[in-house]
Amino acid sequence: MRFLLLLSLGIAAVLAVKQEDFKQCSQSSFCRRLKAIASRQEAAPKGAFVSPYSLGSPIDTPGASDASSWTWPMRSSLYPEIQFDLRVDVLEQGDGIVRVRVDEVGSKTPFRRYNETAKWVLLDESPRLSSSAKLSSTSDRSTISYGAGLSLEIQHSPFRITQLRDGRPEIVLNDRSLFHMEHFRIKEQESAEELLGEGAQTVLKGGELDRSWFEETDADMFEEHWKKWRDSKPKGPEGLSIDLSFPGVQHIYGLPEHASPLSLPDTVGPNAHYTEPYRLFNVDIFEYLADSPMSLYGAIPLLHAHSSKHSVGVLDLVASDTWVDVLHTSDAVHTHWMSESGILDLLFLPGPRPDDLFSQYALLTGPTPLPPQWSTAYHQCRWNYIDEDDVLEVDQKFDEADIPLDVTWLDIEYAEEHRYFHWDQKYFADPVRMLDKVADKGRKMVAIIDPHIKRVDSFRIYTDARDLDILIKKSDGSNFEGWCWTGNSVWVDFFNPKSWDWWTRMFQFSTWKESSPALFIWNDMNEPSVFDGPEISVPRDTIHHGGWENRDLHNINGMAFHNQTAQALIARETPNKRPFVLSRSFFAGSQRYGAIWTGDNNADWEHLHGQTAMILSNNIAGMSFCGADVGGFFGNPSTELLVRWYQAGAFAPFFRAHAHIDTRRREPYLFDEPIRGYIRDIIRLRYQMLPVWYNAFHDASVTGTAILRPQYAVFPDDERGFAIDDQYYIGSEGLLVKPVTVQGATTTQVYLSDNQPYYDYFSHRLYPAASSRTITMDTPLDKFPVLIRGGSILPIRQRVRRASPLMWQDPFTLIVALAKDGSARGQLYLDDGVGYGHERGELVWRDLTFTPKGKNGGLLSSSNKVHSEGLVGVAEVNAWAQVIGHVKVEKVVILGVDKKPASVKAGGVDLQWHYDEGVGAKGKKEGGAGKLVIKNPGVSVVESWEIEVA
């Protein structure tokens, strides 16, 4: 028997995730019960299934009078004695964001629903309310008018809320009557009803209301067993079912993180692509599938619904285990959200375009702050670089191969017995010496600090946390203990404010003496991962600060940890420096604290292919600073796969190679030519384009826009692009990228939506303007589609240094790709890359334009963008601008110039230039672009100037 067990284990290791380690909807009693509502609704004759919920008359929300907030009493005919409140707020900012909340009130039990998700997610837990929204109410409906043509129609009975724009319904809550909030009840009273076994309905007693047409009860409502675990469920059933319909759309996006297409396919109905709902429940999943609705490490309960006419979004502030079914019909997309606990707290984002959704979401949850500039460069990771010599050798080998590198990473083995903070002296005798050596070349290191803490008295982090009494507790009040990398472990409850100062102190250089300003942090396993826990995490009935159960706030846990580590890094230096913390787990709002990655992927083509949609999905949900392990974490990629992965990785916001401890080493310098050269060129390309990335990060930090933008977000009118999730644009920089993710692909097709010329970044081949079309590009192993959209100006730095901070005073090259009208526009944002001086206006932000002039010429100019964008108090001349006053433009390349100019001048002085014959931006011909190259125009990046082509 034992031997058989072992053998089957070996086979399982080859295959992917052990699905049985994670629940299916039918294995969770709340999901089973709530999904059954949908089954009944579907089975009922049309119109016969009517929501039992209804509203009374609205009142101004107490304490919020004169503001746009109203409250309706709500009752369910199933339980007339139970009272709920519906509250609707119209927010002041965001062009008409509406917040809808429902909670049970006046419960006779000691229980209350978790209502703190907003506290962790929203920048302002109670955002300012509009003062202009108007409510009109009759006995059967209330109507709120607000914003530009927006209204909220609230039908009292049966309960239903519709958001309309210009009279057209765009979001409907309770369209299918699936709304249900299980009220708190006392087990002893319920047991009188003779609870039957799993899935069975209650037997009705005389005089009881017949609720079986709607609600299901089962024996697992008060205690639940799954595999070897028992969930004590002290609060009993508290499920929340909501249905949201999006009329007039055929595409919904969001709900990251899943290894699924960007445009979410159905989970129910005749066209179901998956058999389970999309699940939002952060877990440590081993070898996840490349196409599955299973939950992964992060969860953002945000949806975009999009048509060529409008875009709307919904943010569901729920942090408990949540399953979402999706169903497309001919005129709408319907969603059914089933959560284990928590109040209903929805934010309706009105759009009307994807860009508006980005900024509305950022208003609520905050944008991605500017990361340290170096963190947008190349990261080299492996589980594990084993000792100081190994680290320094990797560093040295990159130099010898002339491959740039900014950050070398240390996985868990640097820490003795995985007691994080605690360097293993056997391998890292003098960490500061090593860090200093790495920092000498402008480089950084990242070391891992996981949340599991070895439970030994000799470990200070443990004894501190124990003595402070800030550990996650079991349901009986004792400290929760579980198994993770370090063996028997405990977990700090980062919801507890008492943990915050302490954690910050742990990172002070005076506390952690074996640390330095060149050392940054990686927070892994923060779902949290508990090897011997249910679904590899903590039991749901463990207790956090405030008495809340993990079930209530589970999905926030990783973010709470990520947040505190980021705050600690900010605080460790004076003046403050930008933190860099990579987290695996994330939630809505995590973008404020640092980067995330897509977890432990496999070195196969399916995972390479699938990652683009995953990264795009994260991007549209605000989590822009993300990437996937280059090369694949598990397994050994072929050289072809590795090269393709570097190409994809170099065009993701977070660019890190990583590998499992059992894999062969695959640092780029280890390969023979031509592979090494291919990888070197890709990494160098990333470095050349770092200014473009920094522009995009800056835009994201200001407007909340996605750094990688899928086709639908850039061309919201073009339906042909709505399902495309394997190509994308970088910020508003005019770069279109399509990673090659097919083995042996010698050509790749790219969809071009707009009527503009596109230019191959590498060859400068011009694809002429035309209405939407698909082009085919040659993609031998060292090529992949990187296109410049006509009308863009790219500022790049051709000179690549060992590490990106060394490039700060190198000159720029401007690549001007002319639109078909002969114009182009771009930007250049620069600051010191590490501090917060930019918040005081120490920055350079230039508007770069090329304006056609005369028959064949044009004017390239640089002007101060700070004023034009309305940022107040930022001067063109400031401390940073002075520091980089000597940084020049060394070259200008103008693409799509169809005739040789007569002269090129700056400030009346003739410049040196050269013209290459080729096709022009206005023409209809495909071919090498006509190209004007201007040498050393003698202009600086901080000043305003003009270059005239005549």
Added chain:
Amino acid sequence: MRAAPVPVELLGALLLLLPSALGDTKPLTPASIRGLNPALYDRYEPGSGVAFTCLDGSRSIPWSALNDDYCDCPDGSDEPGTSACEGVVGATFYCKNEGHIPGVILSSRVNDGICDPECCDGSDEWASGACPNRCFEIGKEYRAQREAELKTRKTGAKIRGTYVKWATGERKRLEDELEKKRAEVLQREVEVERARIALERTEARSKEELEKRKGSPLYTTLLTHRSALTRLRARTSRLEKELEALHNILDELSKGYNPNYQDMAVKAAVVGYGELLNPPQADGTDGTDVKVEEGSEQVGIEDRELDELERKDLEGVLLADLEGMETEAVDNEAGLLWKIDEYIPDALYDSWETVRDLAIEWMIKLGIVGKGAKSGGATTSDGPHVAAAKEAHRELSNQLNRLNNDVRSAQETWAKLSGNEFGRDGEWKKLDGTCVDKVSGDYTYEVCFFGRATQRSNKDSSSNFLGSFTSWNPHAQAGTDEYYTQQLYLNGAKCWNGPMRSATVDLSCGTTNALLSVSEPEKCEYRFKVTSPALCYPVEEGGGASSGAAGVKAEL
């Protein structure tokens, strides 16, 4: 995708037509061109032309475009002193480093704010001037280091000299031994042949009687039992092998599994295995347990007994009584004739054989000796005299084999000593079997040259076999210096969920044989750094000069 600066398209001849590019013919000497390698000075002589031609000949540019911080030449030859042609393969900056040896760095290192040690004169950071000239101290340090290295080399070379001397002696010794042993072989071959013939004759005598007795039912029963026993043992042995393999797998799993993995199934297997090996104490005390085990051991049957049963010469048993009767006759009568065999010189042996056989035949006919004496050719079931003949033959054959083996191994050793296996001059022979070890982390690592590499736990008695010597550096030409800088020890014990363990031993010159460090860059693939005097080639030789050059190269 070349990383060459984006669209450096050729300004070339066109530039020459532009007024601004013309007329700049300011005097220039190659030595005044920043960052230019003196080896290229002749290519940068201004001469009479107004233009500089890129070294690849691709275009001409005005002299003023040299080092103007803009990359005009596709080969980067116009910007030896700036970073403008960074990224062009081969684009470098030359540092004179007066007081030290000159250095060459990549163009990307010019003016990047880092004082590269290769440019100790600080000339690479000319824009900021931030790097002071440290060539005097760096040069001093460098020379001191070189001297120390040289000293090590010299000391090591002396020791190596003793290895070489030892190898020379060893070669001589082997040659002498070979000569002696070969002669012995010839002699022993004759003796073996004689014994063989004697044996043939002795056998075959008892054949007849044997055949008769083989017909008995007792014997057939015995045969059936024998066959059953053989099959049973085969099955037991197969099962034992399987059990052992499974034990090994579980042993490996127990030792090698990562206890932190979340896989509880693995943990269960490991715990279960532990319990299997050391059953948890039940109600009984230690003593009882031990007694039970002892008792069960007594019941068991030992391999030795089974071996004997299986090997028991059944035919011999059949003939046992017969032998008893004939022994004396043979010994007393024909025995003498057989014994004479041993004294007959080789040259006469054939004719003696005929005479002897005839004699014996007559003796049998005349009833002087029994039939059993007729032939030496039978199976082992023959009587003691046959067994004796057989034993004699076997003994002699074995001696011959041993001799041949000795010769072969001596020949091999000699060939290795004279070929590539033991170094340029056989110096490694002295170290054959020498072991070096090192405590690193929780383990002590050991490698025995040309033998095995092992990893022993410092916590318990467990150890892992990391591999046995397989080859010198497989990436180098056999016999070159580089060839001897690495040894591979392959095919060690298999890692759980991983490859067979292996160790790569990197060797360098040192005054002692020592294992300096051990690392495991990939799972179960170890890297040893070892010093040995065997790699300290004499300084006077070409090796010294080439090593000096290598030192300079490394410094660049």
